[in-house]
Amino acid sequence: MTKFLSCTNMTGGYGGEDIIHGCDIEVDRNQIVVIVGPNGAGKSTAMKAMLGMISLKEGSLILDSSDISKLTPQDRVAAGIAFVPQTMNIFSELTVEENLEMGAFLREDSVKETIEEIYNLFPAMKDKRNQLAGELSGGQRQQVAVSRALMTRPKVLMLDEPTAGVSPIVMKEIFERIITIKNSGVAIVIVEQNAKQALNIADFGYVLVGGENKFSGEGQALLNNQEVRKSFLGG
Template identity: 65%
Template sequence: MSFLSATGMTGGYGGADILTDCNLSVERGEVAVVVGPNGAGKSTAMKAVFGLLNLREGSVVFDGDDITRMAPQERVRHGMGFVPQTRNVFVSLTVEENLEMGAFIRDDDITESKEQVFSLFPILAEKRNQPAGELSGGQRQQVAVGRALMTKPKLLMLDEPTAGVSPIVMDELFDKIVEVARTGIAILMVEQNARQALEIADHGFVLVQGSNRFTDTGEALLANEEVRRSFLGG
């Protein structure tokens, strides 16, 4: 079984099911990417993995434990870090204070973790005393990822990390995500920039109407003619 194995996920927000028999998985040190058209249920699938959506059917097994009924805050303590797409920084707090907020579950010395984040994102070290609300969109995303890393996660989940940023910033963020994965952290990422995301993905999941349409390596999905034509713009 995979390090994270979410199988048969079926459920919604009280009405009709948004997810139907949806499966996602990722191994330690790998990048798994969830792509698909708008309304495909990508972010909903991510929320289901994190416990923000009650599943009617299916299970989520993480690091050998069935966490299907575990509350989101318990999943954080179990080793999950989640970065939502919007409202993912405390705009009135400084960069450093945002990072410190990320360590709320820890009672050990966080200095080394903070320096690791500053090493990964040097611009944050420069702006450590600046309110996060004054940063650019790309810099805010770095703060959000850095804050999640402060929990020392075993799995980092990112919901549209490059939304609203320039192509250059997108490439930089993807490079950093690969760098994080190389430290042994599993990455599960929902991304609208499908082609670029699949280029860095070990595995990819193409969702359509809440179900898996294609599942393969990132390289194989990029080479798949139907995937290219239907989801990657040719």
Template identity: 55%
Template sequence: MSLLAATNLHAGYGGMNILEGVDIAIDAGEIGVIVGPNGAGKSTTLKALFGLLRIGEGSVVLNGVDITNAPPDSLVSHGMSFVPQEKNVFLTLSVHENLEMGAFIRRDDYSHLLDHVYDIFEPLKAKRNQPAGELSGGQRQMVAIGRAMMTEPRLLLLDEPTAGLSPLFMSEIFDRIIAINATGVGILMVEQNAKQALKIAHRGFVLASGQNRFTDTGQALLDDPEVARSFLGG
């Protein structure tokens, strides 16, 4: 059974559809990557999945439960977390306080989750008392992803996790994503750095004009000459 099965999604803004029948499916423990040109509907897809945008037609099933148009707070309890591209940390709060904010719905002892996040994002450990606004872009992204991990998600949605980062930090974020996935967390992310993202993807989805143009394993998409020519810069 798929961890996530989104079928025939139609959604948009102001009565105009951006998504025109998008299908996304990944199994538990997989990394799925959504790529495509600007305006293809990549980020719109994530927002629709996480209840931030109303789905006019189609369905979303998470771990066998229909969550179509469910509010975001209920999706967290179903095992889904979302890290937006921008404004994804509390700048004036410390790293540690940001992580604790990710556990605001918990009523149990979550100290083991803090340890887990610091193990995955080791550079944050030494900066735990530093305001997030003083961190580099790559470190802020680590805080944002780490905070999302505090809910113990089964599926983590990431919108452009390497946007604006240097090649060094981009590689480090991808390495951390692989490490999170290795713990059994499914990941679905939107990425502009398509080649690098598809290299770590179990499944890849190439969107164009709000529709699936290609769907295959990450490696198969990298090896497809039409995908390379049209979407990966040759």
């Protein structure tokens, strides 16, 4: 039985040399998958490949038993994949509510309900709904970014280093929200630098080195793996 989203044998790069070689990543609903690895290991590239932002030489991507390898990023969004980039992930000159509306751009139905759901998930958003997103604090901006992605009611949510540059308290909060989102039935893929904390909440983890799967396993198992600890988690 294949997973909900299964990407196998992804090989490719930005036109020059390949950055990822035969990379496999799979994720199921109600599951958090974390991709960790040293700088330049191809973590972000792998995620971009899953989003269709780079073209792959090889590999197949199956979402909910249909092939999405040939779809454009926009069509993948429509198919149910949402993405939160690491930087520039909000419309800073739009209000919080407008950010959410833009997130739901492709939806034809009423989005009021979804907006209310998100306000329940992130109560701070409701108070700031008419404020420009660019004027919020770092942690709140991250919430806006995640909220915007959730507006399409995605089946798969991908986050590129959602905790980069935020305080430990905010990091904890963000991870808690991600778990809440997971429990609502979404498949979640996270690329993280803060490997320890991320693996803590992960159901499954991949360690990428040189663009290849080096280790993979359940989050706790990876945390306990001596070799992984020594090489990537600082002992």
